[in-house]
Amino acid sequence: MQINQNKRKQRLILLSFVASILLTGLKFFAYYLTSSNAILSDALESIINVIASGFAFYSIYLSAQPKDRNHPYGHGKIEFFSAGFEGALIVIASLFIIIEAVQRLMNPAPIQNLLQGSGFILFTILVNTVIGYKLLTEGKKANSLALIADGRHLMSDSVSSAILIVSVGLIILTGYDWIDSVASLFFGAFLAYNGFQLASKSVAGLMDATDEILLEKVVQTLKKNKKKDWIDVHNLRVQQYGSDLHIDCHLTLPYYWELQKVHETIHNFENTLKDNHTGETEIFVHADPCLFQCCYFCRIDDCPVRQHAFVQDIEWDSAKLVKNEKLYTEAKINIQE
Incomplete structure (x- = not known):
């Protein structure tokens, strides 16, 4: 099951890589036709x-390798690094885009063949949306940060x-070429924000920051x-490394149980x-x-060593279960109250 999942992740990211190469070529051809700074x-x-897709493919391949x-x-942590690498590249690209947009605002250049160029861009939007949505859906199912980041x-x-x-439509309607460079500025800012978000999530994963959503899922x-x-x-x-989940905890069991029963309960x-x-x-x-x-x-009805009657359940939640102390402390407080 795990092997099939890893192969599926590799096929999806390979599809993204091949599509990115083809679509990049189309966008540069659209720029050749139009000379549009935004394009x-x-x-x-x-x-x-x-x-990013190439590196993500390598990271997914590496994360699937067995422990050694x-x-x-x-x-699995290579997927965090992959997402951070992608985020850093996006931020760098956004800076170059913003600089180029400012230069074009100061030194305008003519734009042409916008309708033809826009046709190519519309096609890239369709392909990117379909593949991106697929990567996001499968990445969430497999808990793969590399797939989610690329999606x-x-x-x-x-x-x-x-x-x-x-912006191209506005240029055609108004004839104002400066809209092209302004759109590039907004585009650059949008990319910078997304790149920063990816990099932040990557750093959090590498630093083993608590994933509250994942923790809550385990608690539930x-x-x-x-x-x-x-x-x-x-x-x-609870920690997530790629699609691998690591959990450790303390489980309180009756002190009079034999080792075999303790082992079976922990196994279950x-x-x-x-x-x-x-x-x-x-x-x-x-x-x-x-x-x-x-x-x-304690809800064990036939406990042979019970010293106190059952009073109340303690509601398990993430705030209580992550503490490095037994819950009887809270039970004692509640009883006193």
């Missing part, structure tokens, strides 16, 4: 698409090209499938989490023995 800006940005001695957690890049390219078509899985034997979960940490706990994730999932669970304070929120 040139769009074509220059498409060079970034080619480079030097990379015990796998190679967002293509979608932003479609939006910027659509803005370009609007635990809540939905909570068993009576799972007395307490704490010190929960891990399978519950794995069944709710499409990619490879690696889980490390530290078993903690219960304390007498846990009796207040």
Whole structure:
């Protein structure tokens, strides 16, 4: 299953790479026909698409490689680096586009054959939108940042090209050539924002920043499938490396259980989490023995060592489960209140 998913990701990013090469050629031909600065800006940005898609293809190939001695957690983090690399390239391209737009405002040049050039741009919008949407959809399913980053890049390219078509229409209607350079300025600013967003997400991933959406998904899985034997979960940490998910936590179980039963319960706990994730999932669970304070929120009915009657459940949420302390502290506070 995992092998098929990796191959599918590679085919999708290869499609993006080939399409980017062809569409970049079309945009430069449209610039040759029109001498439009806005179209040139769009074509220059498409060079970034080619480079980024090529690097994304390599990163997805590398992230699919199995763990080895030097990379015990796998190679999935390369996808964060790929997204950051793509974001940095986008920001650099946006700076060149803005500089060129300012120069053309100061030194205007004639524009021609706008209708013919716009036809090529409309075709690139259609292709980029279809491929970009596919990459985004599949990237979210596979939790692949490289696919998502490339998909967002293509979608932003479609939006910027659509803005370009609007500016061309305004030039044809009004005859004001300066609209071309102003559109390039807006285009450059739009690209800079998208590039910064990608780079920021990449840095957060490389620094193992908490993904709140992913954490909440894991917490909801635990809540939905909570068993009576799972007395307490704490010190929960969730990290995504490419399509691989890494989870570690402390699970409180009855202290009088035999090792075999503890092992089976932890195994079932891990399978519950794995069944709710499409990619490879690696889980490390530290078993903690219960304390007498846990009796207040423990639901094991036939517990032979219970010292206190059950009082109330503790609602599991991400704020509680990530703490490195047992939940009986909060239970004690609630009971006192």
